[in-house]
Amino acid sequence: xxxxxxxxxxTTSLVTxxxxxxxxxxxxxxxxxxxxxxxxxxxxxxxxxxxxxxxLVFRHKTQKTIFAVILMAATLIHVGVxxxxxxHIF
Numbered sequence: 001x002x003x004x005x006x007x008x009x010x011t012t013s014l015v016t017x018x019x020x021x022x023x024x025x026x027x028x029x030x031x032x033x034x035x036x037x038x039x040x041x042x043x044x045x046x047x048x049x050x051x052x053x054x055x056l057v058f059r060h061k062t063q064k065t066i067f068a069v070i071l072m073a074a075t076l077i078h079v080g081v082x083x084x085x086x087x088h089i090f
Contacts, residue, residue, distance in 0.1 A: 002085045009046045009078060016047025020054025020061070027060075040070045048074035 019042060023034040039061070043051040051071045054060060061067040 002082070005082065005085055009049065012042060012045050012047035013050030013053070014047075016042040016050030017054045017057075018050075020051065021058050024054075024058040024060040036064075036067075039067070043071050043074040044077070046074075046078055048078060 016039070019034050019039060023039065026033050039051070048071050051067070051074070055062050055067065055071075
């Protein structure tokens with residue numbers, strides 16, 4: 001079960017990272033952007049690693065406090081789930 005969850009987190013993080021990169025490119029091109037709601041949802045669904053990395057690598061969404069808040073909340077939620085899975089409480 002824990003392995004599947006880690007695979008889920010890796011997959012959603014990869015998608016989230018790609019979306020951050022795509023949105024940054026779209027912003028530079030003045031093209032249609034990825035909705036902020038979508039980026040938040042991806043982080044909350046497990047893509048928080050990709051969100052943190054996307055902020056760092058692409059220097060994207062670093063001025064908006066809500067992104068840090070959502071990413072921190074997602075991180076705490078999913079680290080908590082991982083801790084529960086490791087203890088087989090789930």
